[in-house]
Amino acid sequence: xxxxxxxxxxxxxxxxxxxxxxxxxxxxxxxxxxxxxxxxxxxxxxxxxxxxxxxxxxxxxxxxxxxxxxxxxxxxxxxxxxxxxxxxxxxxxxxxxxxxxxxxxxxxxxxxxxxxxxxx
Amino acid sequence: xxxxxxxxxxxxxxxxxxxxxxxxxxxxxxxxxxxxxxxxxxxxxxxxxxxxxxxxxxxxxxxxxxxxxxxxxxxxxxxxxxxxxxxxxxxxxxxxxxxxxxxxxxxxxxxxxxxxxxxxxxxxxxxx
Numbered sequence: 001x002x003x004x005x006x007x008x009x010x011x012x013x014x015x016x017x018x019x020x021x022x023x024x025x026x027x028x029x030x031x032x033x034x035x036x037x038x039x040x041x042x043x044x045x046x047x048x049x050x051x052x053x054x055x056x057x058x059x060x061x062x063x064x065x066x067x068x069x070x071x072x073x074x075x076x077x078x079x080x081x082x083x084x085x086x087x088x089x090x091x092x093x094x095x096x097x098x099x100x101x102x103x104x105x106x107x108x109x110x111x112x113x114x115x116x117x118x119x120x
Numbered sequence: 121x122x123x124x125x126x127x128x129x130x131x132x133x134x135x136x137x138x139x140x141x142x143x144x145x146x147x148x149x150x151x152x153x154x155x156x157x158x159x160x161x162x163x164x165x166x167x168x169x170x171x172x173x174x175x176x177x178x179x180x181x182x183x184x185x186x187x188x189x190x191x192x193x194x195x196x197x198x199x200x201x202x203x204x205x206x207x208x209x210x211x212x213x214x215x216x217x218x219x220x221x222x223x224x225x226x227x228x229x230x231x232x233x234x235x236x237x238x239x240x241x242x243x244x245x246x247x248x
Binding site: 066067073075076080082084086088091094095097098102105106111112114116118119120 | 184187192193196199200202203217219220221222226227229230232233234236237
């Protein structure tokens, strides 16, 4: 069973969570070079948790995150996760921000994961 | 103007937001914010219900039927509005949930943008 990276080895933002197991396969990705300690260890898979993927994408399009909250709710029998992101920037056009929100949601496949991204 | 139309609720939302944003209003703003969120959901819902050709309006379970008929993007935005409507109507804590820095009106601006987005969609775009 993969285990998460110990807390003291998680880098400061942008932080990554790595799932580690004992295999001989070491994927060649930029993420691996960020943590030299694990270059000599075997990795089953390297994956950013979805909240960190969201943070990364928001920062990639030029925004700064003031706060991020995670909630969930049920509608009928389905559970939906909500990531509410408060941006540092003052937003003058929320219709444009909605398009950025849609872009990130589509890129990360959030719709298919029942995840709602709310940016303000 | 017919009462049971999305345009009625849209006009109501616009009027509410002008009041919420006005420095001169003396009414409790939280009341207005809750009302806005509640009416916003119905504005979007009625547009979807009126636009989808296989939906019979005002039937039992029509809310669930309308939402489940939508494409994933619009469906999730409708669920987002529905959740906010439920919070506005029933949640005892402050509404909307206070942000860390930005003001209480900020989430309403996003709601406005969602309404604009959904109301501009035709049937094909709603189910895409």
